[in-house]
Amino acid sequence: MLMQFPYSSLRAWLRTIYGDAPLMLEPWYIPVNFGDVVASARVSKPAQILANADFILCGVTARCESASNLKFKLQISDTGSGAQFFSAPIWVEAIAGGLNSRASQQWVYPRFVGGNSALMLDFTAGAVDTEGSYVTLNGFNVRGLN
Amino acid sequence: MRQSFDFLEIDRYIAEMYAGKRVSVEQYAYVFDFGSSEIGATVVASTIKTNSNVDFLWISSATPAGNGSSAGNLLVQIQDQGSGQYFFADYTPASDFASEQNTAFTDNGNAVPRKIGGASTLTASAYDPSGIAGVANVQLILFGVHVYVYD
Numbered sequence: 001m002l003m004q005f006p007y008s009s010l011r012a013w014l015r016t017i018y019g020d021a022p023l024m025l026e027p028w029y030i031p032v033n034f035g036d037v038v039a040s041a042r043v044s045k046p047a048q049i050l051a052n053a054d055f056i057l058c059g060v061t062a063r064c065e066s067a068s069n070l071k072f073k074l075q076i077s078d079t080g081s082g083a084q085f086f087s088a089p090i091w092v093e094a095i096a097g098g099l100n101s102r103a104s105q106q107w108v109y110p111r112f113v114g115g116n117s118a119l120m121l122d123f124t125a126g127a128v129d130t131e132g133s134y135v136t137l138n139g140f141n142v143r144g145l146n
Numbered sequence: 147m148r149q150s151f152d153f154l155e156i157d158r159y160i161a162e163m164y165a166g167k168r169v170s171v172e173q174y175a176y177v178f179d180f181g182s183s184e185i186g187a188t189v190v191a192s193t194i195k196t197n198s199n200v201d202f203l204w205i206s207s208a209t210p211a212g213n214g215s216s217a218g219n220l221l222v223q224i225q226d227q228g229s230g231q232y233f234f235a236d237y238t239p240a241s242d243f244a245s246e247q248n249t250a251f252t253d254n255g256n257a258v259p260r261k262i263g264g265a266s267t268l269t270a271s272a273y274d275p276s277g278i279a280g281v282a283n284v285q286l287i288l289f290g291v292h293v294y295v296y297d
Contacts, residue, residue: 009154016157058172071212086287087194088177091210094245094287108205108255109291111173126212126283146247 001043003056005110014056014142017112022145028055037072037125037133046079047119053141057111061136062096071126079118085111085125089124092135110139156203159259160293168296174202178270178286184213186279191271193227197292198265205290206255207244212283215227216246220272222286227267234262240272244286259290 014023032045049055064070073089074096095107113119121135156295160169196202209217218241224233234243242258262268270286 086175094208094210109173
């Protein structure tokens, strides 16, 4: 994943959340495997955040076995709060790169996801079958250091 | 699409706009869905209503299409139904303010965020000036952040 947000900006932003507490940051990828999905079908898969770390979501990447069938819509929601990340499912090409291409990071602002949160990813295939479909949440974990 | 400015500049804008208030900022996107029909010379419209308890700062846009065609040539206008205010001086090519699908690193974000108040009703209208219907399942996505204000 091409880093979208400058590291110095992320550190300054984290200070608004965590103050001056010493933090340990580590890159983290949460892949969600949707497998093969027939045209127009909808599949939901969970993505669990680690219990001992907050997760800062910086962007999303997606792939299918064939870039030509990267035609599906995505919605992400927090099952705990019910909050959805978009007002409606969006064509994933608007926010994620496809097979063999650099990720197109459409995230305009990092998203804080608290530790132990349960996210749900809703995948709605378009007019063609999708094969070997993955959506990966890209970002980093934040842990406090005592 | 890479946004046109560092995300901390969004915080700076918020600090100026909401000076003295406690706020919480969260990523969000609003979606205009133009449906499954091909868009041709006839204007098609989509209306959304923003969440009532929060302002939305519009940062950037995308116009993906589900049938593989490019929506970049569509002419688009957005209107706030409450104030009657238009977002553009006239219908504007989508490619001039939004990313086409799957085009990475196009600096097509807004020059500055646009504040859209809570419970706003927005209508996006689009048509193909060539009159040749070809692009379908088009979405116009407004990417930005919600700003929750706490007194």
